[in-house]
Amino acid sequence: MNDQYRPPLSVSPQALMRYSILAQLEALLLSGSSPNDAVSKIAGQEHAYPDGRPVRVSVRTLQRWRSAYASGGIEALVPRSRKRTETSMTLSEALVAFFRDEKHHDPRASVPELLRRARVRGIIAEDLPVDRSTAWRACRRMGLPTRARPSKREGDMRRWRYPHRMQCVLADGKHFRAGGARLRRVALFFLDDATRYGLDGIVGTSESVELFLHGLYGMVGKHGLMDLLYLDKGPGFRSNDTLAVVQGGLRAWLIHGTTRYPQGHGAIERFHRTADEQLLRSLDGNLEVDPDCHALTLRLRHFLDRYNDTPHETFAGDTPRQRWEAGRPLRFPEDQADLYRRFVVREPRKVSADHVIKADGRLWEAPRGLGGTWAEVTRHLLDGRYWVLHEGRMVQLAELDVHANATGHRGYIGDDQPVSPEGIPATAARLAFDHDLRPLVDSEGGFRDEKCDEKNEETNL
Numbered sequence: 001m002n003d004q005y006r007p008p009l010s011v012s013p014q015a016l017m018r019y020s021i022l023a024q025l026e027a028l029l030l031s032g033s034s035p036n037d038a039v040s041k042i043a044g045q046e047h048a049y050p051d052g053r054p055v056r057v058s059v060r061t062l063q064r065w066r067s068a069y070a071s072g073g074i075e076a077l078v079p080r081s082r083k084r085t086e087t088s089m090t091l092s093e094a095l096v097a098f099f100r101d102e103k104h105h106d107p108r109a110s111v112p113e114l115l116r117r118a119r120v121r122g123i124i125a126e127d128l129p130v131d132r133s134t135a136w137r138a139c140r141r142m143g144l145p146t147r148a149r150p151s152k153r154e155g156d157m158r159r160w161r162y163p164h165r166m167q168c169v170l171a172d173g174k175h176f177r178a179g180g181a182r183l184r185r186v187a188l189f190f191l192d193d194a195t196r197y198g199l200d201g202i203v204g205t206s207e208s209v210e211l212f213l214h215g216l217y218g219m220v221g222k223h224g225l226m227d228l229l230y231l232d233k234g235p236g237f238r239s240n241d242t243l244a245v246v247q248g249g250l251r252a253w254l255i256h257g258t259t260r261y262p263q264g265h266g267a268i269e270r271f272h273r274t275a276d277e278q279l280l281r282s283l284d285g286n287l288e289v290d291p292d293c294h295a296l297t298l299r300l301r302h303f304l305d306r307y308n309d310t311p312h313e314t315f316a317g318d319t320p321r322q323r324w325e326a327g328r329p330l331r332f333p334e335d336q337a338d339l340y341r342r343f344v345v346r347e348p349r350k351v352s353a354d355h356v357i358k359a360d361g362r363l364w365e366a367p368r369g370l371g372g373t374w375a376e377v378t379r380h381l382l383d384g385r386y387w388v389l390h391e392g393r394m395v396q397l398a399e400l401d402v403h404a405n406a407t408g409h410r411g412y413i414g415d416d417q418p419v420s421p422e423g424i425p426a427t428a429a430r431l432a433f434d435h436d437l438r439p440l441v442d443s444e445g446g447f448r449d450e451k452c453d454e455k456n457e458e459t460n461l
Contacts, residue, residue: 013050015077018065021047021057022077025066039063088138091130096138098123103144111136111146161193161267162228165327168193169219169226170268173207173234174275178283179291187280187300188212190219191268193230195323196312198271198304199223203296212236213245213343213381220250221339224330228253230265241345241381249342279303340380349377356400359386363400367391 011019021042028038043059057065068076087096095118102114109117111132118124139146162168170191178185186207190199200219204211220226229246231237233256246254257265279299283289290296308321315323333339349357351370356363359377366375367390378387378394386397 011074012078014079015074017047017050018077019069019074021062022065022069025062086141088134088141090134091138092123095123095130095135096142099135099139099144100142103139107145111139163194165192165194165197165324166224166226166330168228168230169199170230170265171212171216171237172232172265172268172272173236174272174280175207176276176280176283177285178296179289180285180287181291182285183291185291185293185296186211187275187296188215188236189268189271189275189300189304190215191271192320192324193267195320195327196267196271196314197320197324198307201297201300201304203293203300205293207234207236209236209239209241210381212242216245217339217343217382220333221336224332225250226252228255230255230257232257232265233259244345245343245381249344274307275303278307340382343381344378345381346376346378348374351375357386357388357397360384364397365400366397367395 024045025038025042028041029035033041039059039062043057043062046054046056049055065077087093098118098121099114102109102117115124115130115132115135119126124130136146170193171188173186173188175184175186177183185203185205187201187203188207188211189201191197192199200215200222202211202215202218229252231242231254236242238256243254246252283296283299289299308324309319311317311319312323333342349359351357351366351373353371355366355368355371357366357375357377358364359379364386366388370388370390375388377397378389379385387394388397389395
């Protein structure tokens with residue numbers, strides 16, 4: 001290197017980093033290495049930025065730095081400031097305006113599709129190449145959507161909370177371990193959005209539809225009906241049974257949060273952290289804890305009762321119970337039977353020729369007369385019982401027992417039908433028997449009069 005280009009007293013860190021790499025390159029050249037070998041060796045090594053971050057430099061970059069240093073010294077190694085633009089330095093204003101208009105009317109249009117539309121409309125000449133990356137960067141600078149589906153960061157993210165109790169109920173499951181055997185369990189919590197009041201909780205072995213519906217049934221029985229239920233897309237929340245009960249039976253709105261986006265239901269996630277810190281982490285590996293789900297549910301509800309009396313920072317020191325008791329009136333089902341009827345679903349099922357209905361992987365015996373038809377089956381989701389409407393009344397179905405049917409009495413179509421009004425027919429076999437082997441006495445015990453019998457036979461003929 002030339003001594004006339006010694007580093008000045010003050011120079012940027014980026015220029016010093018480039019200068020140090022060129023110094024290594026110059027040392028290899030002075031030791032007798034060819035320029036190509038020296039540049040390739042330096043390009044294969046890992047260097048560091050002034051802040052310590054690792055960096056690799058390409059062969060073309062080394063050649064460009066070496067040429068710049070030879071012509072202008074270390075000042076030529078200072079990175080040039082790039083003038084930022086909000087649109088594009090290469091694309092025409094007409095094309096940029098076209099991108100804005102098209103994305104406004106069709107946000108899902110891709111960048112190649114926009115370029116094709118621009119060529120069809122004459123905004124881009126047929127022989128003028130336009131790089132799709134340049135167009136994509138221009139759209140990004142203008143804040144236009146560049147994805148077919150907006151990402152979570154591009155969505156409309158705003159904090160929300162309902163003002164009144166039971167307007168919105170949050171429900172979610174929290175997995176944990178309990179007992180000395182560290183058995184897997186899941187705690188399902190129901191939380192009121194407006195007051196942060198812990199409504200109810202239930203523990204199960206897995207996050208299933210049955211666990212959620214049993215917990216929902218108990219929560220509605222205690223605190224009444226809600227306007228909206230906010231869930232994630234867990235295995236117990238996205239089934240057709242859940243949709244049928246919430247929207248059809250309880251007449252409430254059902255909202256599923258965005259997948260893998262816990263910020264969308266941050267209140268219940270923060271509550272899970274509190275429950276884990278104060279209760280759930282003390283159950284893992286504890287020999288004194290009964291891992292039975294009913295015993296753990298009792299612990300869960302005791303924790304909720306104490307949590308509802310704890311001052312909440314969001315409410316300026318008020319407890320969730322104080323906010324809950326000051327809320328609007330609650331709505332309850334008419335009675336327990338009305339609530340029970342809200343947890344049923346009705347679905348058509350094909351009845352086989354031998355009066356069997358297949359549902360949930362099991363076989364059920366249908367009433368006689370429904371064979372080969374379609375029947376509307378009423379299924380209760382809490383106890384798994386099935387009914388069908390037969391002859392104006394609801395008949396509960398029994399599970400098929402093939403062993404009992406092997407020895408059971410068979411019924412026939414004519415067993416329960418009345419005698420025909422035409423009377424008992426006189427067949428030829430019967431008439432021949434009466435003629436040849438008729439008894440000697442009549443029904444009154446006296447001897448028969450053959451002449452009268454002949455007249456009766458002639459009358460019958």
